[in-house]
Structures are given as structure tokens and as C-alpha cells.
Amino acid sequence: MPTGKVKWYDGEKGFGFLTRDDGGEVFVHSSSLPEGTVSLRPGQRVEFGVAEGRKGAQALQVKVVDTQHSVVRARRKKPDEMVVITEDLIKLLEGLSNGYRRGRHPERREAAKIASVLRVVADDLEA
DSSP states (O other): OOEEEEEEEETTTTEEEEEETTSSEEEEEGGGSOTTOOOOOTTOEEEEEEEEETTEEEEEEEEESOOOOHHHHHTOOOHHHHHHHHHHHHHHHHHHHHHHHTTOOOOHHHHHHHHHHHHHHHHHHHO
């Protein structure tokens, strides 16, 4: 069974790419992930079957080999850094909440920026 690492994966879109240990890239769709797995992280080790699809190689029956993210853990922020980040996040979300109280949604550009910040902070919390 081929092995490799996750190059990138977009949980919202439900697909991404794996880098094979023997070279090349393989498309991966959310339907190939193990039950209960909703996303993959860059650098995460995986095993997978491969089938040739219309657009190239596609991963089948992906199995997560390790759940430890040693590279991520090595970059884990210190608690005093996280204090500043969480306080800034609270201010950002309070501003968003105030807009909702006034009956308005954030503009798409603003919403995308907030969502991006939330994803980064979530990654830092999970590290």
C-alpha cells in the first residue's frame, strides 16, 4: 500500500492532494477518508490505495498512519503568546457580534478574513 504525506487538504471543499513517498501527487476526496475523519493536516502521514481516474491518480481508502503532528507541536506558541492572540480574537468576535446585533452580516471580504483568523487560531489550539 503506498504511503505519503498530506500536501494540503481543504475540509470545506472536501478534497486535497497527497505527496507520495515514491514521488508524485495523488488527489484525495473526503469520501476516501476513514469514518469519523473530517479533515487532514499538511504533513500528516497516510497510507492509501491508488486508482487512475479521468483526471489522474486518486487516493482510495486513506488510513492515517500517525496522529501526532511533531512539526506543529514544535512550533506551538507559548501560553503568554496565546493570551494576546485570544484577547485579540475576543475583540474581533465582539465587533462581529455587535454587527449582528444591529441586524447586519459582515461583508464577504471581512467574513473571509475573520474565518481565516479563526482557522489559524484553531490550528494553534490543536497543536
